[in-house]
Amino acid sequence: MSLVKDFDIAIVGGGIAGLTLAIALNSRSIPFTIYEQASSFAEIGAGVSFSPNAVQAMKVCHEGIYEAFEKVCTRNVSPSKQKVWFDYVDAYNDVTSNGTLDTAFTVSNSLGQNGVHxxxxxxxxxxxxxxxxxxxGKRLQNITEDRNGRLVMRFDDGTVAEADAIIGCDGIKSRVRQAIVGADHPSAKPVYTRKYAYRGLIPMEDACAAVGEERAQNACMYMGHDKHVLTFPVxxxxxxxLVAFRTTSEDWPDSQRLTRPGQREELLHDFEDFGPAAIKLLKLVNPKLDVWAIFDLGHPVPTFYKGRICISGDAAHATSPHHGAGAGFCIEDSAMLAELLADEQVKTQHDLEAVFATYDAERRARAQWLVESSRWVxxxxxxxxxxxxNDFTKIEDQIIERNGIIADVNIEEMCAKAKDELRRRLSKPLGGEKL
Known part of the structure; x- marks a missing residue:
């Protein structure tokens, strides 16, 4: 039977980070309320992939999260490609002299590619x-602390709510992050990585007709100078x-809007020097499509917490999508926070700062490494x-090494180590920090 917790948690944000944390807390009988600015739980973006570490984290949070993933995920279609993460292709030489599709190298893992909307x-x-x-409909405006130590949240709709602790899962433009580091700190705002991406969906039968079943039905990466295209089934x-990335020297026109409308002609112009297989696929996207600016937290957040306020997921370590690991790291955060808050020595409001200090110490370096590594890869x-x-052997080595750092971990052991650190901290007095 779960111990009664004499505190309540406010989760700000209902995307993947906030929702998986809420599920994990609910299954551990930890009191919480989740506040989402939209009219329903929502995520920005379309497809997302999960690597083996993410699946471990899902199971630590709640088995039902893994079951939800299994219900909606799409893997490579070919039986021989079930463990393949991506086939990597020289975009300029994607067809051999006899007309067959050419692969430079293949990267695999224990899970293989999987696509989830x-x-x-x-x-x-x-x-x-x-x-x-x-x-x-709860867009956070500010956070204050009352004389009893309760944290008071004011929302744009004029309403007010209280909690003993606040966990900000409110994404790359996080208001909670601003409350922790200050609105003028470099890490308070996201950074444009000088990459943008066209996103499109193609009926599979059309894609198969264009490049054949094996290339269309399994994950593939076309590598070119200052640009690349990835495709995977959903x-x-x-x-x-289909997602087509392009590096640019120009600024994004409006940092408040992460997308803009685009045209297929613009896409084809950007990738006009690619080989025939890639071009055939690019010609199949809709004439009108979205162009996404790739932002991240390129200025590392100096701390994931302040007093009894902390940040998780993209609010703490928003990353570019090149590792396909950002959402999985959000779930890693949720698993660790839930395990720490559920510890039997965490009983009252006064224990919560130690929880967040431990979470910061155990998560920040790994999460910020991902942001940097994703840019590099x-x-x-x-x-x-x-x-x-353009040394494909070196590229392959880099991808395998970095994917290993992401996936070859034991999430249960990671959480157990964090709980040992938490108990050490709880055995010492910890001075609280006022807002």
């Missing part, structure tokens, strides 16, 4: 938390998801990484 994943996962624990193999895909260039 963010909204579909959330629709399944949300079934795991009671509706009365969610509040919608919607249980009925659709091909994105440059590897574009033959522009320093010391690597």
């Amino acid at each position: 963010r909204a579909q994943f959330l629709d399944e996962a949300v079934k795991l938390i009671p509706k009365h624990l969610a509040r919608f 919607n249980h193999g009925k659709t091909l998801n 994105g440059d590897c895909y574009e033959l522009r990484a320093e010391g690597v260039g």
Whole structure:
């Protein structure tokens, strides 16, 4: 039977980070309320992939999260490609002299490629938390502390709510992060990575007709100078998801808007020197499509907490998508926070700062490494990484080494180590920090 916790948690944000944390807390009988600014739980973006570490973290949070993932995920179609993460292709020489499709190298792992539509994943996962624990239309304005030590949240709709602790899962533009580091700190705002991406969906039958079943139905990366294209199946193999990245020297026109409308002609112009297989696929996207600016937290956040306020997921370590690991790291955060808060020595409001200090100590270095490494590996895909260039052997080695750091971990052991550190901290007095 769970110990009664004499505190309550406010989760700000209902994307993957906030929702998986809420599910994990609910399963451990830890009191919480989740506040989401939209009218329903929502995620920005379309497809997302999970690596083996993420699946471990799902199971630590709650088995139902893993079941939701399994229900909606799409893997490579070919039986021989079930463990393949991506086939990597020289975009300029993607067809051999006899007309067959050419692969430079292949990277695999224990899970293989898997594609999940963010909204579909959330629709399944949300079934795991009671509706009365969610509040919608709540855009955070500011946080103060009252004379009793309760944290007071004011929202743009004029309402007020209180909690003993606040966990900000409010994404790359996090208000909670600003409350921790200050609105003028470099890490308070996201950074444009000088990459943008066209996103398109292609009916699988059309993609198969263009490049053949094996290339269309399995994950593939086309590598070119200052640009790359990735494709993988979604919607249980009925659709091909295509994302085409381009590096630019120009600024993004509006940092408040992460997307802009684009045209297929613009896409084809950007990638006009690619080989025939890639061009065939690019010609199949809709004439009108979205262009996404790739932002991250390139200025590392100096701390993930202040007093009884902390940040998790993209609010703490928003990353570019080149490792396909950002969402998985959000779930790692949720697993560790839930395990720490559930510890039997965490009983009252006064124990919560030690929880967040431990979480910061155990998570920040790994999470911020991902932000930096994702930028680096994105440059590897574009033959522009320093010391690597267009040497495919070096590119392959870099990808395998860095993917190993991401995936070859034991999340249960990671959480157990953090709990040992938490108990050490709780055995010592910890001075609270006022807002």
